[in-house]
Amino acid sequence: MEAPKKDIHEVMEDYDKLHNIPIDVTQTISHEEFVKGLQDGTVGFAPRGGEAVRLASGGGRVFFTICLLLYLVAPVLVIPVWAYHERNWWLLLGIVVASLIAPQLAQRKGSSIGGLLLLASIIFFFTKGVHNYFTFFPVCALWSYFFFQLAEAVQGESARQTLIGSPERFRREVAAGGLYIWRKRDLP
Helix, strand or coil: CCCCCCCHHHHHHHHHHHCCCCEECCCCCCHHHHHHHHHHCCEEEEECCCCHHHHCCCHHHHHHHHHHHHHHCHHHHHHHHHHHHHCCHHHHHHHHHHHHHHHHHHCCCCCCHHHHHHHHHHHHHHHHCCCCHHHHHHHHHHHHHHHHHHHHHHHHHHHHHHHHHCHHHHHHHHHCCCEEEEECCCCC
């Protein structure tokens, strides 16, 4: 016997189930269902065409901006002063480490890079001292790594609180196509 032919939508649904791809519920979910789903962990969201900070408001947006300044601007201001104090211009490479490399490393999900940077900083501090490249560069990277991760967490949580607390903003974002909302699949 020959199996009945499936149309493309049935094939795609089978594929999505097999690979546990979340269900797009952007146009069908109500604000109440969204809030309940966020609280029980069955619903997630992501902004379309931008960062979650555009959804943030109030203190969350201010704290995000402070974290952003601490991981991007502070190294550019502080490291040259430290390099001048130490009379060692090689330390200016810490700007590249802190402003370019560490934020890229912080975007890798599920890695233990932050722990390795902390461990390297501690080990080199006690073995080489504070006035050494091997101590200085991991500390620069750890600084930016930490504040990047903090900024990411703050922007996500602030956007979440804004959408939970403002049904009007939620509806406006959905109507404008500014959100992608998904529901996790039930695992068999």
